[in-house]
Amino acid sequence: MNYGSLLKHRKIGFIGAGNMGQAMMKALITSGTVPKEHIFATNRSPGKLLKLSEALGVTSVNTNEELVDMCDIIVLGVKPQDLVGVLEPIASSFHDGHLVISIAAGFSLQTLKRLLPEVLGLARAMPNTPATIQKAVVGYCLAEGAEAYEASVEEFLKPLGLVVPVEEGEMFEALTVSCGSGPGFIFELMLYWQEWMEEHGFDAQSAREMVVQTFAGAARLAEASPDVSIQELQDRVTSKKGVTAAGLQSMRELEVERALRYSFEKAVIRDQEIERGTAKQ
Numbered sequence: 001m002n003y004g005s006l007l008k009h010r011k012i013g014f015i016g017a018g019n020m021g022q023a024m025m026k027a028l029i030t031s032g033t034v035p036k037e038h039i040f041a042t043n044r045s046p047g048k049l050l051k052l053s054e055a056l057g058v059t060s061v062n063t064n065e066e067l068v069d070m071c072d073i074i075v076l077g078v079k080p081q082d083l084v085g086v087l088e089p090i091a092s093s094f095h096d097g098h099l100v101i102s103i104a105a106g107f108s109l110q111t112l113k114r115l116l117p118e119v120l121g122l123a124r125a126m127p128n129t130p131a132t133i134q135k136a137v138v139g140y141c142l143a144e145g146a147e148a149y150e151a152s153v154e155e156f157l158k159p160l161g162l163v164v165p166v167e168e169g170e171m172f173e174a175l176t177v178s179c180g181s182g183p184g185f186i187f188e189l190m191l192y193w194q195e196w197m198e199e200h201g202f203d204a205q206s207a208r209e210m211v212v213q214t215f216a217g218a219a220r221l222a223e224a225s226p227d228v229s230i231q232e233l234q235d236r237v238t239s240k241k242g243v244t245a246a247g248l249q250s251m252r253e254l255e256v257e258r259a260l261r262y263s264f265e266k267a268v269i270r271d272q273e274i275e276r277g278t279a280k281q
């Protein structure tokens with residue numbers, strides 16, 4: 001294995017080994033960025049942790065405090081509503097040599113800095129679930145004064161997929177919604193597609209396969225033609241007064257774009273509520 005040069009001697013600790021934490025661990029190990037012996041994790045329910053350490057060969061640690069003491073890079077992988085309760089009792093274990101990467105939605109760098117005042121290397125990252133297959137979009141931003149950690153953060157996130165540095169604020173919120181939540185919105189569309197095909201005689205499995213291939217095919221076509229705009233790709237499917245044109249006209253008359261924009265704005269508001277601590281559970 002050719003381990004990442006900046007990370008190869010670092011011990012990485014995950015507080016919270018849930019869906020996203022596990023996806024990140026898998027990507028780091030399978031890409032050869034970090035040896036599994038250098039990955040440590042805690043989790044609230046011990047059963048999940050046991051299964052994980054058996055499956056991936058990472059080391060489970062009993063307490064968050066112990067984990068912070070033994071690791072150089074700490075990933076905060078718990079839900080936003082659990083984060084303050086996790087950090088407050090162990091804040092004094094952190095020091096200025098730690099790099100802390102939070103993946104909690106709606107949790108600003110300012111709030112993290114307030115909770116972990118000793119830490120200089122503070123970063124926020126926003127991955128999405130295709131991280132499990134190393135096809136994520138991951139945005140990240142660094143706290144003021146953490147610029148020296150940029151290369152390590154990039155190397156750490158690179159195995160997950162496309163890594164994009166983003167300014168905190170409006171752009172980070174937009175990335176959280178369009179890319180972090182994005183797969184959820186795409187799956188909603190895929191559900192409508194599949195249901196419609198089933199209503200027209202396809203069995204569920206065939207409909208699913210064809211929907212997946214249609215979405216993946218369109219995305220791969222766009223990926224394979226980086227110099228062709230999405231508009232041009234759409235024009236190539238759409239002959240004048242043809243079948244696609246008729247469907248597109250209805251999509252525009254029914255204002256699908258407006259519905260999506262409205263949904264994105266609602267999601268941004270929720271992200272802001274989480275950040276202000278006013279989100280209803």
Ligand SMILES: NC(=O)c1ccc[n+]([C@@H]2O[C@H](COP(=O)([O-])OP(=O)(O)OC[C@H]3O[C@@H](n4cnc5c(N)ncnc54)[C@H](OP(=O)(O)O)[C@@H]3O)[C@@H](O)[C@H]2O)c1
Pocket residue numbers: 015016017018019020021042043044045048064077078079080082086103104105126127128129180
């Ligand atoms: N899923 C996504 O698409 C996505 C995308 C971007 C960012 N994120 C962010 O990633 C974070 C995790 O999301 P997720 O989907 O992975 O959630 P999840 O599957 O619920 O994972 C959170 C994990 O944290 C554990 N945990 C809770 N309290 C703990 C404590 N005190 N000490 C140690 N572990 C503790 C939970 O343990 P239990 O086993 O007891 O539940 C759970 O396994 C969230 O902040 C979310 O905003 C998620």
